[in-house]
Amino acid sequence: MSHLSGKAVVITGAGQGLGRAFAHHAASHGAAVVVNDVDGDLAREVAGEIRSLGGRAVANGHSVAEAGSAAGLIDQCVTEFGTLDGLVNNAGVNYRAEPWADDPVKMREVVEVNVLGTLFCGTAAAGVMCERGGGVIVNVGSGSMIGQRRAAAYSASKGAVASMTASWAVDLAGHGIRVNAVAPVAWTRMARNDPSVVQTPEHTPERVAPLVTYLLSDLSAGVTGQILRFRGDILCVLRQTAIKDPVLERDAWTVEDIADAVGGELREALEPPPAARWK
Incomplete structure (x- = not known):
């Protein structure tokens, strides 16, 4: 079944890994896709693959860390396909x-790409979606938001993504816009380059892609402000930061x-050290 027929979506960081899998899966379900990657050759390659399979796709090789480029990426989707139904903020570095x-x-690069890139694309998309009366934003977070060793900058950036997801979900609900995040586990280039990551090549990006397509589709109507953790065989909801009882006065x-x-x-309300709850 084509769950995204007639929809146009932007997927950032889609030249390889998770983004590439998201773009292919969305296109296979009928979406027209703007394939963004700072490596323009990879973006064009993926867009070409989608077109060769009968889908609709165009490439964008600009950095989302530049506000003007992020806005131009959203405009390109409207110009090419006449609308903007979804944005997947996948671009990231670690x-x-x-x-x-x-x-x-390196810390600055992490913040500029992971935090500002997501903010720039999301705010540009929100403006277009508010005018058209609806849309979906999917942010790619990480379980590292709860604290990961030797990854303070990355953990901080993904904590920011979780916070903006919650903020946007509240602000945009009245405009018919849903905002969710995914915290995927997948064997990607980023994972392969990290010697501390458990070797799990069976957890391919393609196994994660159906979750993003679900969130982009009308099947997830009414679902907003959520962070879904997924690795292809395990699916769960991550808790957002909140006040815990008891509240003493x-x-x-x-x-x-x-x-x-x-x-x-x-x-009893104190949290255990991050290492004790890392999965």
Whole structure:
């Protein structure tokens, strides 16, 4: 069944890995796709593959980390296909380092691509979608948002993606726009280049793609503000940051009062160290 027939979507970072799989799967379900990748040759290659299979696709080789380029990417979809129904914010970079050895240049790149790129594309898409009365934004997050060793910049960037997902979902619901995030587990180039990642080549990007197509489709109508964790065989919902009970109230708090509360009534609410809950 073609779940995306008549829809036009933009997928960033779609030259390889997860983005490429998302683009192919969306196209196979009838979507017209703008294939974006900072490596323009890869973007053109994937767009050509989709067209050779009878689908509709065009390439875009600009960086989403530039606000003007991100806006131009959204405009290109409207110009080429007459509309914009979906955006998949997949473009991202990662690197590992001990906290004391973090590289300022690499940290900045992570934030510019993963955070600003998602913000720039999302806000540009929201403007178009508000005018047309609906649409879907799918952000690609990561389980690292809950804290991953040697990945502070990446974890911070994906925590930001989770926060913007929740914020946009609330702001855009009244305009008929759904905003969700996926936190995929897949054997990609990023995973292969990270020696700390468990070797799981069976978890291919293609196994994750149906989740994104589902979120882009009308089958997910009414689902918004969610983060879905998926690796092809396991599907679950990640909890957004929220206040936990009990909420204690005093007219005034001393240092000793706080120590007593944290060691007493709040003790059961304390979170375990990230390593203990990393999956």
